[in-house]
Amino acid sequence: MAKDTTGRLHVQVKTGGKRKLSSKLWLERQLNDPYVAKAKAAGYRSRAAFKLLEIDDKFRLLKPGMAVVDLGAAPGGWSQIAAKRVGSREAKGKVVAIDLLEMSEIPGVDFAQLDFMDNDAPEKLTAMLGGKADVVMSDMAANTTGHRKTDQLRIVGLVETAVAFACDVLKPGGTFLAKTFQSGADAELLAQLKRDFATVRHVKPAASRQDSSERYVLATGFRGGTRSESDTPSRSG
Structure with a gap:
C-alpha cells in the first residue's frame, strides 16, 4: 500500500x-x-449521485414540486437526489424511475421496470406522473464493443432516443440532462437539441473522472410541440 x-x-x-x-x-x-x-x-447508491448534486447546485434544475423522470435509473443514485430536491418524499413533487433492471425501493420514487424505447413508454410514464415532466434525466451508457467509432455511434444513438422520449413527455420550458462522451459523432445530436430547446451546453462535474471523456449535455427551455416522424429515432416494440 x-x-x-x-x-x-x-x-x-x-x-x-x-x-x-x-x-x-x-x-x-x-x-x-x-x-x-x-x-x-x-x-447514496452510486458515486454518480455527486455528479447530479454538482450539476444541480450550479444550474438549479431540480426544484420543490417538480415532476422528474430518471431514465436507466438503477441502482438509483440520481433518483435519491431528485427525490430529496423536489420533495417527493413529502409528496410535494414526483419522481418516476425507469430501468430494464430491477431496482430496490427508494422513498419518494415510483419505479417502473420497462424499456423507455417501447412505443407505449411515454404514455405509461405520463400516467404515472399524472401529467407531463419538468425534467428528464439520464445517466445511461450504451454497452461498449471496444471498437471506438462503433461505441461512439451507440452512445450518441442512445442519447438521441432519450431526447425523442423527453420531447414526448416534457412540459414546455422543461429540462433534459444526459450523459454523453466527447467525440466528433454528436454534431447531429447537438443540432437536434438546439431545435427543441432554447439553451444547450456541455458540463463536466468534478465527480466525473478526469481521465474520462464523459461529460453531460444539458438542454433547458423545451420549446414544446410535436416532432415530425423524420426527426424522431425509431423505437422498438
Missing part, C-alpha cells in the same frame, strides 16, 4: 488467479476513488 500525490493511501490490487488486468484496474480505481467512499458514507 503506497501513498498517492495527495498523501492518501493508495490500494494496489494483486494480479492473480482468473482476474483479468481490466478487472484489476477497475477494482483498484474503485478502491481508491474518494467519491466511492463518500457515496457509501452518505448512503
Whole structure:
C-alpha cells in the first residue's frame, strides 16, 4: 500500500488467479476513488449521485414540486437526489424511475421496470406522473464493443432516443440532462437539441473522472410541440 500525490493511501490490487488486468484496474480505481467512499458514507447508491448534486447546485434544475423522470435509473443514485430536491418524499413533487433492471425501493420514487424505447413508454410514464415532466434525466451508457467509432455511434444513438422520449413527455420550458462522451459523432445530436430547446451546453462535474471523456449535455427551455416522424429515432416494440 503506497501513498498517492495527495498523501492518501493508495490500494494496489494483486494480479492473480482468473482476474483479468481490466478487472484489476477497475477494482483498484474503485478502491481508491474518494467519491466511492463518500457515496457509501452518505448512503447514496452510486458515486454518480455527486455528479447530479454538482450539476444541480450550479444550474438549479431540480426544484420543490417538480415532476422528474430518471431514465436507466438503477441502482438509483440520481433518483435519491431528485427525490430529496423536489420533495417527493413529502409528496410535494414526483419522481418516476425507469430501468430494464430491477431496482430496490427508494422513498419518494415510483419505479417502473420497462424499456423507455417501447412505443407505449411515454404514455405509461405520463400516467404515472399524472401529467407531463419538468425534467428528464439520464445517466445511461450504451454497452461498449471496444471498437471506438462503433461505441461512439451507440452512445450518441442512445442519447438521441432519450431526447425523442423527453420531447414526448416534457412540459414546455422543461429540462433534459444526459450523459454523453466527447467525440466528433454528436454534431447531429447537438443540432437536434438546439431545435427543441432554447439553451444547450456541455458540463463536466468534478465527480466525473478526469481521465474520462464523459461529460453531460444539458438542454433547458423545451420549446414544446410535436416532432415530425423524420426527426424522431425509431423505437422498438
